[in-house]
Amino acid sequence: MIPVHGYDGARVAVLGLGRSGLSAARALRAGGAEVLAWDDNAAARERAAAEGIAVSDLTRPGALDGLATLIVSPGIPHLYPAPNPVIAAAWAAGVPVDNDIGLFFRSFATAGWDDFDTAPRVIAVTGSNGKSTTAALIAHVIGATGRAVQLAGNIGRGVLDIDPPGDGGVVVLELSSYQTDLARALTPDIAVFTNLSPDHLDRHGGQGGYFAAKRRLFSEGGPDRAIIGVDEDEGRFLANQMAMGPGDDRVIRISAGGKLSGPGWSVFARKGFLSEWRKGRQMASIDLRTIAGLPGAHNHQNACAAFAAARCLGLGPKQIEAAFHSFAGLPHRSQVVAERDGVRFVNDSKATNAASAAMALAAFPRIRWICGGLEKEGGLGALTPHLGHVAKAYVIGREAAGFALHLKDIPHEVCTTMAAAVARAAQEAETGETVLLAPAAASFDQYDSFEARGADFIAEVEKTLGA
Known part of the structure; x- marks a missing residue:
């Protein structure tokens, strides 16, 4: 505590x-x-x-x-x-x-640190999508190198429940907009912004308020290093606000959308390869295509953020790459739960909005898509570029028929229940296809949480494949 x-x-x-x-x-x-x-x-x-x-x-x-x-x-x-x-x-x-986040930051440092060789550090991760995987991956990489690390916040333990860190200890926090919006103290050593897409708009009075809540992690305390995803305008704006000039390497720009250039520090993924560039020179490269726990471009962005954070702690590229290969991924986030006759079954129940579901759809070439639930503000427009990967959609939820109207010309079937959706998708899936749960909606019309929804998917897959 x-x-x-x-x-x-x-x-x-x-x-x-x-x-x-x-x-x-x-x-x-x-x-x-x-x-x-x-x-x-x-x-x-x-x-x-x-x-x-x-x-x-x-x-x-x-x-x-x-x-x-x-x-x-x-x-x-x-x-x-x-x-x-x-x-x-x-x-x-x-x-x-x-809130508890503000209490944590004002109480984290103690007089006992005066006797430490290396002061403990805090890495805080926020953004719309990928922050849980990014935070967990950072903690995994740090732990794999033998350093003491704790994972807390919106994932793992509550921020005030962790143990006081020892000499050189690292705390990795996942922070939601609800947590950053109200905290009176926000002073991480390293702050990470993954991306921004419409979510929680009613809670923040619109997209501008939502971004402002995320931005507070950077503007309130001024982290020593700011790792910022620049695949959206908001990230580009934030990176520009934090940097004092083109070569300011206190700001590390990351991208899964293409090559980054310039004299500063950047980490980007392109065609499945992660590259680190600094002062106009390439410093490292990792082939992400062979890392089972990080499938798809969205996970490649998570890998870029985690790589950058680990580099800020002084870890070497080879250490980081080795740790990536031992990362198993998180439950309910691109989680491969079964494979039979060349058909994979993937649980991405955490894809609760259109942007996160779009990332999941982009990760697999041909998909039997289980979707639906309690719709969020912002619509499903972000899905449009990736619907070509969908062989057929199987819609669940109390308002499944209404959700299905958004699918237009995509072949679909209103199933309502998870049991019916899994059974039909498994029956119709062909070799090389993926049965993917990526709902693009909240779970609360049928489940207490996205975890409960994902667990139901897993149970139905096991029941179907065991039949």
Whole structure:
């Protein structure tokens, strides 16, 4: 646990008692704060009370009097589509609002570091797509070289649940826009921006607000190194904002869309090969086509980001390449779950928007596509260039018929359930094809999470192939 500094003896409120909220309450208490907690869900309140955390209704008049700060869980809206009433009351009372990410960054460094040969470092990864795989890949590469590393944030453990790092330790954080948007402290040593595509638009008041939330990771604290995907205008803008000149190698531009040029530091993937260039010279090259855990161009961008981060830590290209080959990938992200008679079954349930589904579709030459679910804002336009890879779509979800209307001339079948979709796709798939779950939609119409949806896909594949 990382005890929170700066609130010893102070009254602090925690709103929302999920994983991050409970973690924040524990860390605040460990730092000497008097914690009051609230959640609209009675079961969550009971779990907190069972740990000895004082539960207090923060919605009642005067509940925020005398508070030093209000800590808010990431799932609670603080501005759009409308501020939570407790947050609005905190504004009115002049109570600062923060989250567990802000607490982490203000509490991470300790006086004990004075005795270390090498200060611990934080690598923070954000973006629309690929941030989980990128964060996990960075942690894997670091760990494979024998260095102490912890993975936390939106993946793995809560940021305040990790162990205080030792000499030379590295913490890799995956941070969502919900987490970066509110944190009052954001000071990573290395910050990574993968890409941007429409997502969570209602929560951020549109695409501009969504990008602004991501940009805060770079603008608030000024990382020593900024690794920025430049395949979209937002990334190109951000890289330009961070760099002091063309040769400023504090900014590393990455791309999976083509060759990058110029005197600065860049890492790009082209035709399956990763290349590192610095000061106009090629420094390294890796053949990504043979790395099973990183299929497709979208994973090649993840590889570029991870390579750049590892190079910032002083790791050599050969060390990084060897670690790439031992990376197994993440569940529900281009996860090969079975293969029979030349047909692969791939679980990419994490492809919850059109842009991430497009990347999955681009990774395989001929696809039996299982798609559908709770549609997100932004539409399915990003899929259009890749629909030529689809032999047939099998649509799931409560509104499957409506989702299918977006597919127009693509051969498709309304299946509604995962069981029906997997059975039909497996029956019709031919040698060389891939049965791909890449929903391009949220899961909440039928499942509690994308993980539950992916697990159902795996279970149905096993049932179908075992039949």
